[in-house]
Amino acid sequence: MKGFWAVYRKELHSLFASPIFYVVAFIFLVISGYFFYSAVAYFNLVSFQAGRNPAVLQQLNLSNMVLRPFFMDLTIVFLLVSPLLTMRLYAEERRSGTLELLFTYPVTDRATILAKFSAVVTVFLVVLVGTLPGFFLLEYLTDPSWKVILCCYLGFFLLGSAFMAAGLFTSSLTRNQIIAAVLSFGILLMFWIISWMQSLAGPSLAGLIQYLSIMEHFDTFSKGVIDSTDLLFYILFIAFFLFLTQRQIESYRWRG
């Protein structure tokens, strides 16, 4: 892994130096704040209304009524903004010609790809940390289950990393950042809406479609369950796109 740290530091520098990160983080955090507030406020309202009916009150669940909707909404926002974080990774280097420097430094392609991926995932983590204060507030007001919260975060982190891997791949396909972003958005949306076909397909195909759906696997995490199938799905998804990226970079080198 020669040169991993060098490229990783450079990528972090580029990501934090670019205004895209600040715009994306700002929009993401503002919207996530809105979602968090509305979920908590709605829960509050329902709790008051159910106050006179102990049977309903028993069924009210903070994890189901606040955490799940909040994280589900966040995934939509992140689907929209993650291509903006990944689009420049390779496209910009190709456009400006700096890829020629990276290709001729004693750094392996694999190290470069992993460094770029790790850097953008680090940036994603920084954005994600920004959503934590809401939960500290929740802790102050009531008694949320931190196990479920952490489970949701783990799922969201894996989901986001999968988005990043796909975005890294599309960025390596072109020298145009916009095309990279649109392609990445298209791929992610495909993996999202593929489950809509489930009811129309036969039983065996339906199983496959369900497995491929990127959201199905997140659903389990958002319920507070860590299933090795879901873990494996995201890890395979990431590995597959990183592998594709490496092939693409290799092919780019051969074509010259």
Next chain:
Amino acid sequence: MIEAENLTKFYGALPAIKDVSFSVDRGEVVGFLGPNGAGKSTTIRILTCYMPPSAGTARIGGLDCFENSLEVRRRIGYLPENVPLYGEMTVRGFLSFAARAKGVESAQIPKETERVMDVCALTSVSHRMVSHLSKGFRQRAGLAQALLGNPPVLVLDEPSIGLDPKQIIEIRKLIQHLRGEHTILLSSHILPEVAQICQRILIINKGRIMATDTPASLTNQLQKSSKILVQVRNEDAPLGSLLKDLDGVQQVVPRDDGPGRFMVETDRSRDLRPEIARFIHEKNLELLELRMLDLSLEDIFMQLVTEEMDESGVPSSSLPESGPGEGDGKQDQNVQEELAS
């Protein structure tokens, strides 16, 4: 130190270079010369491990560029054409990154960065953003990153392109200063530049190596006739027709850069200057100037390129003709003096 054997590279079905072979010895400064699109950058990109060749082998210090790619890259400092740099970094930041990527030990990085900035006179702009640098500073930053880690081989692709004359002189001085410590391969389409800096020249055209030699002996080899400049005071004298009768003279061409000036083309085997002087004296004409004109590198280059064109069936007259100018001759003499020193 640098060896290329039958390098061939296809872009799709189109060959960019065909059977390019040459070698550069340790410590040599070699110029890689050719018109735009001749295959210079392609060859250089293969040597620097940017891309593998379609056929043939390239070796740096005995290591194969494809099989020992990382080892080779560690030994090369490369300045790509158009100098791609990371614009969002400061000069120091960029050089530190490059040093780290090149495997310079982390304790040595600040020292090494300072050293190359010092060599390339970048210290005054070390805190400036790379994207705000002028073209000249960009070029120097590019050269500085190539020098990091003190690689034994430097490959510079068009180091002076797009610079103003003052900056060109500065960058040439810088490269001359590096001579001796490093083996340098330098590409250019500007002849005087190559002639000034390099000990040896490789001429490439249409993906093939056309010639390789020192500037002086290239001139010697390709000069088919000697050219002598004659100037007399008597402007109306029919010197042209008189000189033609002299034994060994092939052609006399009046020159349009002054009255009474002629270019006399003679047999290469003997120096006719004493005879011409005697002849003019006998005719009672006043001789003002008499000297040998060297074939300039431009002429050699044009000759090689034109010959190639002839072979491929394109009329050579489609190329601009160039005669050896007075200035070119002088320049060539300067080159020879410089090389001798």
